[in-house]
Amino acid sequence: MATIPERISFSGARIWNTCRYQWRLSYVDRCEDRIVATGLLYGKVLHVALAAGYLAIMGNGSALDVRACALDALAIAWDENDLPWSEDYEGACEIIERQFRDDVVRAHQENGDVLAVEQYLVGTVSGMTTDGVLRSAEVSCVIDLVLARTGSSSVEIRDHKLGAPRSAGGNRQLALYGDVWDAHHPDLLTERVSLSFPTGGELDVRQLEDGWRNEARTWILTARDEIENTAEIGDWPPNPSPFNCSRCDYRHRCPAAVSAHLERADID
Numbered sequence: 001m002a003t004i005p006e007r008i009s010f011s012g013a014r015i016w017n018t019c020r021y022q023w024r025l026s027y028v029d030r031c032e033d034r035i036v037a038t039g040l041l042y043g044k045v046l047h048v049a050l051a052a053g054y055l056a057i058m059g060n061g062s063a064l065d066v067r068a069c070a071l072d073a074l075a076i077a078w079d080e081n082d083l084p085w086s087e088d089y090e091g092a093c094e095i096i097e098r099q100f101r102d103d104v105v106r107a108h109q110e111n112g113d114v115l116a117v118e119q120y121l122v123g124t125v126s127g128m129t130t131d132g133v134l135r136s137a138e139v140s141c142v143i144d145l146v147l148a149r150t151g152s153s154s155v156e157i158r159d160h161k162l163g164a165p166r167s168a169g170g171n172r173q174l175a176l177y178g179d180v181w182d183a184h185h186p187d188l189l190t191e192r193v194s195l196s197f198p199t200g201g202e203l204d205v206r207q208l209e210d211g212w213r214n215e216a217r218t219w220i221l222t223a224r225d226e227i228e229n230t231a232e233i234g235d236w237p238p239n240p241s242p243f244n245c246s247r248c249d250y251r252h253r254c255p256a257a258v259s260a261h262l263e264r265a266d267i268d
């Protein structure tokens with residue numbers, strides 16, 4: 001009998017809502033032969049480098065140290081992930097240089113605002129499903145960055161995106177991260193959320209509103225409810241589309257995969 005995961009993540013719910021065939025391969029069969037698209041690997045190594053730089057800021061390194069640390073992490077992650085060096089390594093270095101230039105590092109240090117980096121958390125989220133069922137679920141997440149200004153009793157949760165700039169408003173991922181963070185830090189609640197786009201340097205910061213949180217809870221709790229009530233059947237057909245398949249690590253296993261190229265502008 002198929003065993004479903006104890007927890008749900010934002011990406012698990014997203015895949016459940018786009019292609020259940022992929023969801024089964026990933027979360028039930030737990031197939032280990034994933035083949036990650038080069039574009040997604042590019043995003044992964046940039047996240048590693050960004051995390052290294054923000055951790056160095058937390059450690060109060062000089063701007064020079066912070067940049068060097070992030071660039072070292074970038075080179076190591078690039079190599080470990082077998083990314084071709086022709087795949088815009090220079091561009092990735094420029095992104096890191098810009099992200100950790102002197103004035104940016106100084107501003108972060110003066111505000112005392114880097115509180116957590118790549119923070120893995122699991123928390124209980126409660127609310128209504130779209131069918132009006134009251135329920136709760138364990139939600140796991142990895143938060144890219146948590147910022148808190150000196151003397152403030154609230155935080156800003158930030159996610160790095162490598163795609164085209166867009167508003168953080170209504171973003172379910174950020175709202176759920178806020179919920180999970182708040183479950184662990186009742187004295188340091190989430191007030192603001194933001195999306196940063198290191199590729200172009202854009203940043204969008206928003207107040208996290210209750211209605212927005214509720215919508216995100218309903219979305220993930222509905223997915224969890226559906227998974228618990230139908231996962232044992234598990235005979236879902238593929239749901240191919242250029243968008244879905246470009247992000248799928250199991251295209252080689254799927255009889256319905258459509259050819260799709262992941263553009264840098266699409267990387268989440």
Ligand code: SF4
Binds near residue numbers: 021248258
């Ligand atoms: S290749 Fe496309 S249709 Fe097939 S499992 Fe992946 S997302 Fe679904």
